[in-house]
Amino acid sequence: MKKIAIGSDHVGYELKPTIIDYLKELGYEVKDFGTYSTERTDYPIYGKKVGEVVASGEYDLGIVICGTGVGISLAANKVPGIRAVVCSEPYSAQLSKMHNNTNILAFGSRVVGPELAKMIVKTWLDATFVGGRHARRVDELGAIEDRDNKEFENIEYSQSDKYIDKN
Numbered sequence: 557m558k559k560i561a562i563g564s565d566h567v568g569y570e571l572k573p574t575i576i577d578y579l580k581e582l583g584y585e586v587k588d589f590g591t592y593s594t595e596r597t598d599y600p601i602y603g604k605k606v607g608e609v610v611a612s613g614e615y616d617l618g619i620v621i622c623g624t625g626v627g628i629s630l631a632a633n634k635v636p637g638i639r640a641v642v643c644s645e646p647y648s649a650q651l652s653k654m655h656n657n658t659n660i661l662a663f664g665s666r667v668v669g670p671e672l673a674k675m676i677v678k679t680w681l682d683a684t685f686v687g688g689r690h691a692r693r694v695d696e697l698g699a700i701e702d703r704d705n706k707e708f709e710n711i712e713y714s715q716s717d718k719y720i721d722k723n
Contacts, residue, residue: 561615563589563602564665565628568621570594571665571673575619578674582681587615603631603640603662610659611637618660619677629662636701639694644668646679653683655690656697 560579564572569591579586589605591597599622606618610632618640622628625642632640640660641652644667652658661680663673685691 557583557585558616559585559587559614561587561589561606561609561618562620563606563618563628564591564621565599565602565623566591566594566597567623568628568665571621571670574670575621575673575677578677579619582678584681599628600631603628603633604635606660607632607635607638607640611635616659617681620660620662621665622662623666624664625662625667626664629660632660632662637698639697643676643680645672646675649676649680650683653680654686655693657685657690657694 562572562576562579572588576586576588587609589609590602603620603622606615606620609615610618618632620628620632620640625644629640629642632638638660639656639658640662641648641656641658642662642664643649643652644663649661652661658680661677663676665673668676685694
């Protein structure tokens with residue numbers, strides 16, 4: 557059974573129980589990393605918490621919710637190894653997993669309602685990373701995170717989408 561970490565700020569708090577219940581209906585183990593009320597709080601706290609437990613491997617995937625999904629996804633993306641995506645519709649959610657192997661899904665409770673949020677979640681969870689040329693690109697994202705990694709600097713691309721190692 558896959559384990560999913562979920563977190564939100566105060567704006568995403570009211571949508572979060574709907575998503576937690578839905579994830580449990582789908583058969584996932586879910587842990588809520590806060591916030592636990594509508595009292596004003598800061599989204600970076602919860603984006604970071606969810607990002608850290610996903611990056612560590614303690615949880616397989618994460619879902620984060622704030623007003624737009626943008627701020628909390630930015631916070632999660634600051635954690636090395638995280639590829640968080642903000643989605644307001646299912647198509648982007650599907651392709652983000654297929655092409656970018658995203659491991660955290662973000663959306664905004666002021667942008668999507670409960671039913672659309674569930675559609676986005678289901679589509680994202682059902683999608684599978686296709687690998688191939690996309691695997692190289694995901695590896696390049698990791699190389700960008702590693703500021704000391706010279707490998708990314710030594711790659712150029714031709715118009716035919718074949719990479720050329722300059723070394």
